[in-house]
Amino acid sequence: MTGLAELMDYEDVLSTFEPVLGLEVHTELSTRTKMFCGCSTVFGAEQNTQVCPTCLGLPGALPVVNAGAIESAIRIGLALNCEIAGWCRFARKNYFYPDMPKNFQTSQYDEPIAYNGHLDVELDDGSVFRVEIERAHMEEDTGKSLHVGGSTGRIHGAEYSLLDYNRAGVPLIEIVTKPIVGAGARAPEIARTYVTALRDLLRALDVSDVRMDQGSLRCDANVSLMPIGAGEFGTRTETKNVNSLRSVERAVRYEMCRQGALLAGGSRIVQETRHYDESTQTTLAGRTKETAEDYRYFPEPDLVPIAPAKDWVAQLRETLPELPWERRRRVREDWGLSDAEMRDLLNIGAIDLIASTVDAGAGSAEARSWWVSYLAQKANTAGVELADLPITPVQVARVIQLVTDGELTTTLARQVVDGILAGEGEPDQVVAARSLKVVSDDSALIAAVETAMAEAPGVVAKIRDGKTAAVGAIVGAVMKATRGQADPQRVRELIIERCQ
Amino acid sequence: MSSPTDLTRMTAADLAARIQAKEVSSVEVTQAHLDRIAKVDDRVRAFLHVSADRALSAARAVDEDVAAGRAPASPLAGVPLALKDVVVTEGVPTTVGSRMLENWIPPYDATITRRLLEAGIVILGKTNMDEFAMGSSTENSYYGPSHNPWDLDRVPGGSGGGSSAALAAFESPLAIGTDTGGSIRQPGSVTGTVGVKPTYGGVSRYGLVAFSSSLDQAGPCARTVLDAALLHEVIAGHDVLDATSIDEPVPPVVAAARAGATGDLRGLRIGVVSDLAGGDGYQPGVLASFERAVATLRELGAEVVEVACPHFRYGLPAYYLIAPSECSSNLARFDAMRYGIRVGDSNGASAEDVMSATREAGFGPEVKRRIMIGTYALSSGYYDAYYGQAQKVRTLIKRDFDTAFGTLDVLVSPTTPTTAFRLGERTGNPMSMYLADLCTIPASLAGIPAMSVPSGLASDDGLPVGLQIMAPALADERMYRVAAAYEVARNAAEGGPQIDRIPELEA
Amino acid sequence: MPNISRDEVAHLARLARLAVTEDELTTFAGQLDVILQSVATVGEVAADDIPPTTHAVPLVNVFRPDVVRPGLTQQQALSGAPSAEDGRFRVPRILGEM
Ligand SMILES: [Mg+2]
């Protein structure tokens, strides 16, 4: 176990070194089936039930490329302003690891499907930084291992491991940046905002669930330092296991400070893979290899080349949606937001969600209100990004519609949202299953109104004295007694009738 | 002595016709072959596994169809077949001749297996082979070698020696082989049987335990050209589960075999590949047989010319780079984690320890050699000089063929430089074993169809020799036409099928 | 070009996860040397401007539709496993990056 590394003060790092970043983002595509077989990709199925001879690597089984994955890969490439290869292939990356059934990963090596692009990233202060994209290539995911025994449930010290191959073979797109130079103090922020922008883009393309918490979006951060003015990059480390946007920023910053301390102390940086530890917010060295990696890449002989027709690529270009930053610009103007309001919405990642909710038919005020208050609270409590809540803009828009139509009260609507978040299904299913209906039938309400009035004679007296604002207290009590199902307008009328 | 009614001596076409005519039942045919296996296989050792119950129940199903007057599922319905143990069979052990998969029972069927079953063909069992199809003698089988029914002290060829021995020993009228560098044709040649490697992509590879993906091709084995053609049409055709499978109609090989049997090759231009017809390592008896065969083709009306294919001599080295490279990757999956044997799992051994110990114990020496050669050839720094260069040689060999086929319809050569060698004769020297594939490798590298048809017995040792016929990609029917014509002529000249001259095993 | 040493064979064996014995190292070193000398003759052909061939019959764009196909049951998947537990494949402890 490595002890805690010495860290250099961040300002000192910047006064001596220029950070160089390289970001590799893996995203699982939300195709129905895996990259090379017809197994389902749905998350959370019982272990080893979404497997077949191909993705289990059984002797004799063969891969066949999923057309849907190619389509998604091309659309991603186009949205990242990449060139799309006229001809490319898969290759085998050979290394042994128990979570990889064939002991090679079918990936793309020197012939990626998309290359030479860029992504313009909006930083926290609204300025724009262009990140150059080296390539976006297709590959397949590995299975998942559960480490048993030992104290931590981690790989180190485990007695044995249990493998589930449901995820093995799920399509991945790996997006690799060119070296990001010149970021200076903003390197950590650029890393975070780049991954955020990429996530928003992938979501807008509807090609991935982009859930960092579930691993459908993963970031590896390559960091190195070079003395200011030096022409040559320093030795880099690659930090894996960075599971949230905040962690991306912290991991980069931590590595800068760790490497700065080492370099300043006259040590050399070891080129190695490190793992981000969420609990300590540090990076830890992986097991060093006694021999250099030699993946023995060669063209995958079980597959034939991919040569996307120009027409097809042109058609796919037509399917590109309004891109997140374009939409943001539009929304800001449409809603007349101030800089501060815009930044607040951006900070919690609500802009796209609100815009999508509006696109799905909701009013912009209601849409904003739901996402920035009730849902933002829910995300905060759950410790996830707003966008990672298991509710879609379309569902929120439906809930708003039900309120507008008078089918639900705000209180009931919140219960519907709770139900959706709990996985109980679509808004209308939750309404039905929980029997959530506004009660405006007098016979059902009168008893509740009279009970509430009897329990609060003081309030009733005030109302009779003409202080009509006090009605709210009784209404509140009735709403509580009816678990929110009463129609508050009718309740108010019934109370005032009885006080006259 | 065999009697004229001995069911094990008949051709597949004959058996199928008799079953449909209700002269004999498929159960009787199947039982006759099971009895034959019980009688001789302790000496031939063609089979690793006999599935008598499954075979008989498949036979009964065909008999029920016949009784009910239903149309046969295929022209070979009810006929028994021996399946090379490289083909995956659900519920039936599949070992690939390796200790690694001892007792492995697959949970799925290869496409070939499915097509055979759907055709009403009766699978008798799984045949012996060199481990992972690497070898030319079956001596690399973990389960011991098969023996050549012509001389039990000799090898039946390899890797598909179990399938060829089963045919020559009358244990089965049909067999399936797989050919990567000659593993169907060379065993066919040394056992006096017919072996066909179709165009690469003509038969699905889904469910063939992979050796070298860009070369592996399954094909039919039989005692006659027509039987091979009938089986070819059953197993061939596009398969969506194999991305390298060709989406084109199956070449009309049965019609070609029937047409060829009329014995007329007029108008056909045949090239004798001078680079594969003599030189170091060719047995005089083989060359003499080949010359007689070429003379026969002329007599049948074909125009025969010599053709040079200057890059063929690089075929063997290119093959022994490409095949090991691909195998080093294909065989990585045998790691003791998900299936197969597991060795050394004790006392805190790591997964890596167990993988290495299992692979050490589970693979034989030839497999290990090839894995290491392939690992070497793909290593960074060596890739261009080895694997990369070998793939370029492949282009040159393909161009040699393209040039030749520009003016010629088919090419011919001996199938293998020598007749069957003695067990143990080449096991100590891997290079000498590799030479057995000298003539078959060029067609493998080019992916073109090629077959071996018996061409008499060598004058020097009295053992079978094979004539190799090669055709352009997707023109498999051309070689069947030539083979069938030649078969008829040779049978006529020698007073009956060559296989009838095999010594009796019943002693 | 080749002249393969025992150490190189040991390195290859490690890459290929083969726990070869000392005796094998010696035997294999000799055999691999002979084989590699022989196959190195592919280098004699001038082929700088020759494209590589990977498949005999060139095909491109062989795809399958993004449609779910039935696979194996958990029981079938685990049927050949040397060891299984709780619906998963049980494997010896994994030493981080291998
Ligand atoms: Mg990758």
Ligand SMILES: [Zn+2]
């Ligand atoms: Zn699968």
